[in-house]
Amino acid sequence: MRVTVKLFATFREGRFKVEEKDLPDSSRVIDVLLPLNITPEEVAICLVNGRDVNEQHVLNDGDTIALFPPVGGG
């Protein structure tokens, strides 16, 4: 399956802004994080299609994953 991974704030440093990834079926968010060298503890907000989930969330084809370190406020 194919998912879109979006990185924000410091997660972009040395990585990318947006990339498409091919993953085996029933992959989880953690399977996206590990190859990027991002630990679940570093992730403050993980949105899959806009909904807040944790790293064990099972992904589906076409999902958009948005990952943020602790940042917000305004």
Place this chain on the structure above:
Amino acid sequence: MGGYTGKVLRINLTEGKISTEPLNKELAKNYISGRGLAGKMFADEVPADVDALSPENKLFIASGALTGTNAPTSGRYMVVTKSPLNGVIASSNSGGQWGAHLKFAGYDMVILEGKAARPVYISISDDSVEIKDAAHVWGKDVYATTDILKQEFGDDKVKVLSIGPAGEKLSLISAVMNDLYRAAGRSGVGAVMGSKNVKAVLVRGTGKVENANADEMKNVLSATMAKLKENGVTGQGLPTYGTAVLVNIINESGIYPVNNFQESYDPDADLISGETMTANHLIKKDPCYRCPIACGRYSKWKGGEGAGPEYETVWVFGSNSGIHDFDAIHKANDLCNKYGLDTISVGATIAAGMELVQKGYIKQEELDGTPLEFGNADGMVEWVRKIAFAEGLGAKMALGSYRLAEIYGAPELSMSVKKLELPAYDPRGVQGQGLQFATSNRGGCHVRGYLISPEVIGMPEKLDRTVIEGKATWVKIFQDLTAVIDSLGLCLFSSFALGLSDYRALVNAVTGFNYTDEELLACGERIWNNERLHNLKVGYTAAEDTLPKRLLNDPIPEGPSKGQTIRLAELLPQYYIERGWSATGVPTPERLSSLGM
């Protein structure tokens, strides 16, 4: 009693009379200072039915109990008066340096009463207070006024608070500015100052604010500073990216209003995000007094440099107007600072104007050749200037989006609550924040209770933004705690890292009041009820605890939160029960007496 100077400066402009009086300590213990105490004094002194722009209205410029101390983020002050935009207690909060220096000069607050016969400014240098002629700066913008009056004062350390042309022209969305770029922005407070013929208040203080318990303060300070440093938001996120870092978070959540709230997701938002701003525009950080967070930005753009812009400003002149041109956003922000306007209300009024044109309510011939359409950046910037000088259609826009839309028979196109323009969060996708918007005493405002923190950012704990269970309780606690933080004169952003017990420890070390957590939070509840009682007196009812029709009736049309709706009808009764109010939103005698009111 540390923290307080114990002195109130009262200036009757009609009579040209300057006097000082002792601060009422009993009232201060119950209402703290700033928003709380000035709000209570305002409600006691000013009849509810006065015209906001008449000499009978009073303007309180009030520091918080901790303003000017060594507590972190303690640079804030509030402008408390009757709002000309919606008639309720305006309590517009600003940072920078001015508030702390009012304390150094020896005053907890300044009260401006009556109306000067001609334009004047107030010059405060410790005990020496004068009312001076301002004819030469009347009509000048905030930057020029600040320069001229500083020179005239002859001491570079003087701090200047002033209005711009917008306040002089009584725009209902005008701000009181201080230290050039900081704004007591909301509710049209600039017009009240303008209506009194007061251009500026200068302050130079050489004193110091004492702490009641200096040893205790040392410990509390190191504990709170450590928390602010360790917290991901206050220690890294806000210092690195400023508030505009929210653009991507809110957009990816699908609750980021676009084109006057017609949509809630912007595929191009990253073009104007905090990340982009940091990479391409940031010159340096620009913190307020004693602030380790330093979210304030100083940036450059094609042809200029200056402070900001903040998240709300980026959004309102950006995506909410269909614009992704950072230079135009910077320019619009700079014009607002220069002319003394509230960026949120100005941008939202322009966006409402764009929709009124789009739907055919405003005809092209009324635009005098200046485009007013979503996506037109040059037109948008020019409309900011026209609003400041009340030129052409700009005169109607200077009254805010509600009156503008009402004039054209389409008030539902004003995205406001109680006539105050909503900030950058679509309440349909964030239930607690939606309830907060509807019940906020001063109208559409996110800084009366920032539920985005738990519901989106996950602090102090993560809540599901789409459910209503428990949200009424959260909203009440957030509103009451925010009233406390405002009245202490601390920045609301400190609350990403600090909680009620931290604030209690700070206020006790400074004032020696020895509040318990419960007593301190009860001050916040008292402040909230004081504001609510005033709202009821000026004629607001539970019917105005609502949201614009579009947000109430239609689901979010597209994007990550597609289909979501606000469940306000279920939330409101829970909220009234939580507050101990009647089913029609009136504080009950029992609850008021339990608060000692």
